Amino acid sequence: MANTVTNAFYDFNKDSVNLDPSRTDKANSSRDWLFSQLNNLDEKESLNFPFGFEDQNIKYGSFARKTKIRELDDVDIMFCLTADGATYTKNFDVYTISTYNAGQRLLNLSDNNVLNSKKVVNKLKVSLSDIQYYKQAELHSKGEAVTLDLQSYEWVFDVVPCFYTDTELYLIPDGNGNWKATDPRIDQNLITTTNQNYEGRLLQLIRTLKYWNRHNSSHTLSSYLFEQIVINYVNSTAELSQWIDFNIRDFFNYLSIHVYNAVNDxxxxxxxxNKLSFTEKQAVSQKANWAYEKAKQAINYEIEEKNQEKAINKWREIFGTKFPKYE
Incomplete structure (x- = not known):
């Protein structure tokens, strides 16, 4: 029953923000099953699929970091391949993989002894049809992944082929035939460490604020950018309050100011x-300041006036009609 602000946020997060735990468990199981299927592709002679590097497969993205909000629509994984004699070179941020001394399976996906990431992604797409419970697979819009739709699940899997390098970075398709570097383990470690440093209060704060960003902000920031801004806010504070509404209020003030600043990867x-235009930054800042003023009013109603109903109604103005009514 939403008769206090604390209860209202609890119900809101449980019913409208956080993923359904039963679907989360199912998604985790299905992801592990998919990895087992992917790891067997190179054993099917008819596919002639590049050899896998099972130990370096990666679970990544907001689902893996536990910052995803409902509904569960996609699960991200990186499927690692072995270099099999291939080598790489870097020119600024663009990586080229040479297959001059590589095995035939990689040579088959190369142009003039240079591994074409588009061909690798397409090879993965075609090969996925050999997986049990396959429904359909499409190229991701950026050309970096294959979106796999399996029967019986409401979510899809975004599967990114990758290579693990001697510098401990991963190379993934760049959408143009070449490769680019990433390391999602750094994102995961940042989330885990920050959450531990702030008594486990980071993850729920991110998810609740992501709901606001998606449904109630004037300009929706990309999920990854928004997540980094929340982390930067948390790391700028000495501690987080045990009361999530206080943290949300203070974040809105932070966002209104810092949306104009660089947000480093x-x-x-x-x-x-932060690639937002000045106009977009201004719109976000103004809406965040609006939300900050509303949040200050809500907390004043709750703490000074001892009026839970007025406080809850004010939070409904910020988060929308799915925020519980007072009852």
Whole structure:
């Protein structure tokens, strides 16, 4: 029953923000099953699929980081392949993989002894049809992954082929035939460490604020950018309150100011993640300031006036009609 602000946020997060635990468990199981299927592709002689590097497969994305909000629509994985004699070179941020001394399976996907990432992605797409419970597979819009739709699941899998390098970075398709570097383990470690440093309060704060960003902000920031801004806010504070509404209020103030600033990629690869135009930044800042003022009013009703109903109604103005009514 939403008769206090604390109860209202609890019900809101449980019923509208957080993923359904039963579907989360099912998605975890289905992801592990899919990995087992992918790891067997190179054993099917008819496919002539590149050899896998099972130990370096990666679970990544907001689902893996436990920052995804409902509904569960996609699960991201990186499927690692062995170099099989191939080598790479870097020219600025573009990586080229040479297959001059590589095995035939990689040579088959090469142009003039240079591994074509588009051909690798397409090979993966075609080969996925050999997996049990296959429904359909499509190329991801950016050309970096294959989106796999399996029967009986409401989510799809975004499968990114990759290579693990001697510098401990991963190379993934760049959508143009070449390769680019990434390391999602850094994102995962940042989330885990920050959450531990702030008494386990980070993850729910990210998810609740992501709901606002998706449904109630004037300009929806990309999920990854928004997540980094929340992490930067948390790391700028000495501690997080045990009361999530206080943290949300203070974040809105932070966002209204810092949306104009650079947001550096924690992996040190992409540089400034904040590609918003000035007009977009201004719109976000103004809406965040609006939400900050509303949140201050809500907390004043709750703490000073001892009026839970007025406080809950004010939070409904910020988060929308799915935020519980007072009862």
């Amino acid at each position: 924690p992996k040190g690869i992409q540089g400034n993640l």
